[in-house]
Amino acid sequence: AQRVTQPEKLLSVFKGAPVELKCNYSYSGSPELFWYVQYSRQRLQLLLRHISRESIKGFTADLNKGETSFHLKKPFAQEEDSAMYYCALKGGGGNKLTFGTGTQLKVEL
Amino acid sequence: GAVVSQHPSWVICKSGTSVKIECRSLDFQATTMFWYRQFPKQSLMLMATSNEGSKATYEQGVEKDKFLINHASLTLSTLTVTSAHPEDSSFYICSASHLNTEAFFGQGTRLTVV
Numbered sequence: 259a260q261r262v263t264q265p266e267k268l269l270s271v272f273k274g275a276p277v278e279l280k281c282n283y284s285y286s287g288s289p290e291l292f293w294y295v296q297y298s299r300q301r302l303q304l305l306l307r308h309i310s311r312e313s314i315k316g317f318t319a320d321l322n323k324g325e326t327s328f329h330l331k332k333p334f335a336q337e338e339d340s341a342m343y344y345c346a347l348k349g350g351g352g353n354k355l356t357f358g359t360g361t362q363l364k365v366e367l
Numbered sequence: 368g369a370v371v372s373q374h375p376s377w378v379i380c381k382s383g384t385s386v387k388i389e390c391r392s393l394d395f396q397a398t399t400m401f402w403y404r405q406f407p408k409q410s411l412m413l414m415a416t417s418n419e420g421s422k423a424t425y426e427q428g429v430e431k432d433k434f435l436i437n438h439a440s441l442t443l444s445t446l447t448v449t450s451a452h453p454e455d456s457s458f459y460i461c462s463a464s465h466l467n468t469e470a471f472f473g474q475g476t477r478l479t480v481v
Contacts (some may be wrong), residue, residue: 267408302411302472309457344410344411353416353464354401355470356461357410358410
């Protein structure tokens with residue numbers, strides 16, 4: 259069975275501070291990992307995926323297979339980063355996603 | 368990105384009635400559509416996966432006779448909640464993808480059963 263764990267329901271940081279949203283997964287094969295973001299009153303949208311190895315809006319995430327983690331990081335938080343962030347895993351073929359419980363990021367001035 | 372639209376955005380229905388939610392891909396052909404349910408402050412729980420022209424595949428614990436899913440065309444899937452009860456009140460979200468590419472999400476439908 260595949261599982262995604264986001265241990266923090268709420269993460270509050272000050273503007274300009276570093277951000278790290280934690281995500282751990284459980285999957286027996288080779289997973290694809292994603293981070294999705296949901297801004298207030300907007301739909302869920304893809305932020306980044308591990309296979310792209312890209313930085314989006316200053317966020318990066320590295321897949322660590324040894325620690326089964328895919329933490330989302332940003333060196334300097336901005337007010338507009340305040341949103342709900344979901345880590346998701348795709349495995350076993352098809353396009354089925356398993357989501358974590360989400361972390362609410364609040365960036366304070 | 369591609370656009371997925373859900374209709375209605377919110378609906379209130381009486382207990383015992385059925386309600387249909389539509390999910391449309393506006394600018395691409397969705398070979399696969401997914402239906403999720405989200406309770407307040409909780410994660411998205413996949414209910415079922417539907418491929419165009421095929422029967423939907425339901426996740427364990429999801430009653431297929433209660434949550435009827437139809438994916439009759441490459442741009443439309445519907446979820447019908449039959450004989451709705453207050454415990455069915457939730458936020459229902461669909462996503463759509465073409466072949467195995469990125470899935471795009473609808474804005475969600477807030478269902479309230481009174």
